[in-house]
Amino acid sequence: MTEPVVGWRLWRLRAGHLLSWAVDYCWEPGENHARCIAHGRSACIASPGQYCQCGIWAVWSPRDCRERARTAAADRSEHVLGLIVGWGTVAVHGREGFRAEWAAIRCLFTNRPATLAARTIGSNLFGWWPRGSGQAPADHLGEPGIDPPRWDALHSVAARYGVPLVSLRKAVGMGLLGEMGIPRKHIAEAGRLTGLALEDESIG
């Protein structure tokens, strides 16, 4: 494997910046270099450390990312879902994901990660908006309505980092995920999270 690895991850959006999910780190536009932020012991000389959790992490599965967002204690309104590419020394963690020495953001999604595929009885075509609430016009990306402050914040942060901002549904439908190197099974999984019934075989 010599191509950069591509994975899903989450950030916290604050004041126009993307903050790391796990540690006190503000992502930079372009390339980000991992460093060990060890507490109570000496830091790894190089990250990702072999017996450490340091490094820039991402997971293979968008559903896994959604679950992490759901279980987070922090304010879900500030969660942002996106894709990164990782390179340099990369520690692969089986079917879960990877920790990379270098990473860059490839794409941000408009969706609230914790509410993906949260359709239950009483929800409608627009997913997590209550039926008949009258407040869920699909945005121009074909996704559930996004409150204006979040929409503005997402646009600003995507501009700051110089990356595409798109709905997950549109990314699936237009083949963007495939272009970015996401394997078919995870494209299909992303489609299911947005209500698209895709079979792995139907993804070109």
Next chain:
Amino acid sequence: MGLTTPETERIDIPRPEPLEVPAREPGEKPVWNEPVPVGDPATPQ
């Protein structure tokens, strides 16, 4: 929150090529790329 399963493999991956921005006419809206990336030569700054 990081990864919870053990490391299974360690690989070295070369730095990727710079991301290519599809060429388009000035003023033409990108198909999916919104907003326009900073530094796009096709976009007046």
